[in-house]
Amino acid sequence: MLFDGVWFRYGRRAAWTLRDVRATVEPGQTIVVLGRNGAGKSTLLQLAAGVLRPTRGAIAARPSVIGWVPERFPADQPFTARDYLHRMASLRGRAPSAADEWIERLLLTEHTTTRLGDLSKGTAQKVGLAQALITRPGLLILDEPWEGLDATARALIPGIVAEVTAAGGMALISDHRGEIENLPDAIHWSVADALVTPAELSSPAEPSSRVIIEIETSRAEADQAMAKLTAEGHRVLGVRDVAAEQPQSSRPRPDGTITPPETRADKAAAGSWNQDRP
Amino acid sequence: MTALTRMRLAGFLRGGRVISPAIAVLVVLGIIYGGGASPASVAYGYSAAALFPVLAWQTKLLLDTEPDVQRRLARVAVRARREALAGVVAAAVLALLVCTLAMLAPWLFHGIDTTKAVLPGMLLGALAHLLAIPPAVALGALSSRAVTRSVRNGVAILVVSAVLVIVLGLQNSFAPWLVPPVMATARVLNDVTPPSATTLTLLVTWAALWCAATFATYAWLRRTRS
Numbered sequence: 001m002l003f004d005g006v007w008f009r010y011g012r013r014a015a016w017t018l019r020d021v022r023a024t025v026e027p028g029q030t031i032v033v034l035g036r037n038g039a040g041k042s043t044l045l046q047l048a049a050g051v052l053r054p055t056r057g058a059i060a061a062r063p064s065v066i067g068w069v070p071e072r073f074p075a076d077q078p079f080t081a082r083d084y085l086h087r088m089a090s091l092r093g094r095a096p097s098a099a100d101e102w103i104e105r106l107l108l109t110e111h112t113t114t115r116l117g118d119l120s121k122g123t124a125q126k127v128g129l130a131q132a133l134i135t136r137p138g139l140l141i142l143d144e145p146w147e148g149l150d151a152t153a154r155a156l157i158p159g160i161v162a163e164v165t166a167a168g169g170m171a172l173i174s175d176h177r178g179e180i181e182n183l184p185d186a187i188h189w190s191v192a193d194a195l196v197t198p199a200e201l202s203s204p205a206e207p208s209s210r211v212i213i214e215i216e217t218s219r220a221e222a223d224q225a226m227a228k229l230t231a232e233g234h235r236v237l238g239v240r241d242v243a244a245e246q247p248q249s250s251r252p253r254p255d256g257t258i259t260p261p262e263t264r265a266d267k268a269a270a271g272s273w274n275q276d277r278p
Numbered sequence: 279m280t281a282l283t284r285m286r287l288a289g290f291l292r293g294g295r296v297i298s299p300a301i302a303v304l305v306v307l308g309i310i311y312g313g314g315a316s317p318a319s320v321a322y323g324y325s326a327a328a329l330f331p332v333l334a335w336q337t338k339l340l341l342d343t344e345p346d347v348q349r350r351l352a353r354v355a356v357r358a359r360r361e362a363l364a365g366v367v368a369a370a371v372l373a374l375l376v377c378t379l380a381m382l383a384p385w386l387f388h389g390i391d392t393t394k395a396v397l398p399g400m401l402l403g404a405l406a407h408l409l410a411i412p413p414a415v416a417l418g419a420l421s422s423r424a425v426t427r428s429v430r431n432g433v434a435i436l437v438v439s440a441v442l443v444i445v446l447g448l449q450n451s452f453a454p455w456l457v458p459p460v461m462a463t464a465r466v467l468n469d470v471t472p473p474s475a476t477t478l479t480l481l482v483t484w485a486a487l488w489c490a491a492t493f494a495t496y497a498w499l500r501r502t503r504s
Contacts, residue, residue: 002395033382049350050353050357051353053501053502053504065356066354068351070347070350070351072347074346074347074348074351076345077293077345077348078289078292078293078294079289079291079292087281087284088355090281091282091352092355095389115451131351152422188291222492
């Protein structure tokens with residue numbers, strides 16, 4: 001699929017949302033579109049889906065079957081989940097029962113008789129995902145697919161994307177939550193200032209080489225201990241009174257540092273800890 | 279496309295939005311047939327003219343029932359042209375149903391004078407309703423949210439256009455061809471002498487050309503407005 005000099009704006013006097021997008025998506029590729037809120041990620045995805053029409057330029061070689069999962073599923077419809085998915089299957093020219101496979105795979109079975117408007121946000125989003133997959137799409141477009149999904153459903157998405165791309169399809173996914181680590185082979189595009197550019201992801205940060213050690217000493221020897229530690233090249237971050245309650249355990253932090261245990265005294269002094277921490 | 283047409287009709291009927299235009303239809307029919315009996319062609323001519331704005335409004339309501347995002351999902355599923363066409367077909371089917379009921383209603387109220395020619399009057403009445411449906415659907419489609427992008431603009435287009443259909447359709451209008459021949463048809467059916475084949479052909483051609491221009495505009499606008 002080729003974005004051939006695509007420009008887009010929402011009105012004649014509006015600013016350009018996207019300018020001169022030139023990009024190619026090959027069969028089997030997964031593209032993750034990154035960018036801040038309002039940058040134009042959803043617009044790019046809707047252009048790819050054919051929902052929006054480029055103001056200038058064109059999108060060529062778009063696959064015949066497209067599955068689009070919008071950021072917010074339109075739940076304000078007088079259908080139950082099953083009725084809706086069966087109707088969407090009919091729209092695709094499939095038998096209504098074609099939707100049943102995805103009802104099961106996306107764990108929607110217990111919600112089939114619930115009206116769309118009564119579904120939770122995450123369950124409604126799964127209905128939105130199911131409707132896009134009833135016919136295997138040549139282009140799967142997921143607009144913030146992890147939004148509102150529970151952990152079980154989120155874990156299913158990389159597998160579904162892999163199925164589509166393994167069959168020669170393409171996947172275009174927007175993400176601002178950092179879930180892309182689950183799609184290790186994805187190519188990244190960045191949308192900023194109305195331009196779409198290849199994005200280089202920084203490698204995950206190395207664990208910090210530094211740790212914090214808590215030392216207890218007598219009040220009389222505190223000054224001496226601090227001087228000794230400083231002389232040996234250590235940084236003294238703070239001094240506090242030992243509370244009657246003893247610390248229970250230390251909690252490691254994702255960045256490799258270890259936070260001090262939270263005692264009542266710690267909680268009272270939390271502000272200074274945060275300020276003093278390197 | 280049939281599946282999408284059915285889905286939109288089901289959404290409109292189940293969602294309860296059908297109630298408002300249904301009440302309006304009953305009011306219109308009550309006013310037309312509540313005052314006594316008249317010849318079939320005259321009664322049906324006025325019925326078609328009076329139902330025109332209601333049918334246009336009903337079309338707008340039907341097309342606006344579906345959430346914007348769902349309309350776009352349908353567009354992805356069946357492609358743009360079929361999506362736009364399915365809405366128009368759904369509105370036309372519903373309008374046909376309403377007109378059928380409107381033609382049956384006067385028989386319940388004894389609103390038809392059976393001493394005058396009934397069968398020719400019914401045929402002319404059916405033609406009058408058939409000439410009202412496509413322009414009403416076209417006008418409703420043009421004022422739908424998919425085209426106007428806002429409820430306020432849509433209502434303004436619908437109301438102004440419906441008023442123009444009546445005002446410009448009056449006798450001795452300076453530009454009757456700007457609007458569909460709804461009022462002209464009612465006048466022709468109100469004449470003592472039955473309309474000639476030439477007159478009917480002229481009315482049908484007029485309506486067809488007006489609808490072709492309006493539907494073409496709708497289709498052109500929907501290319502970029504999803």
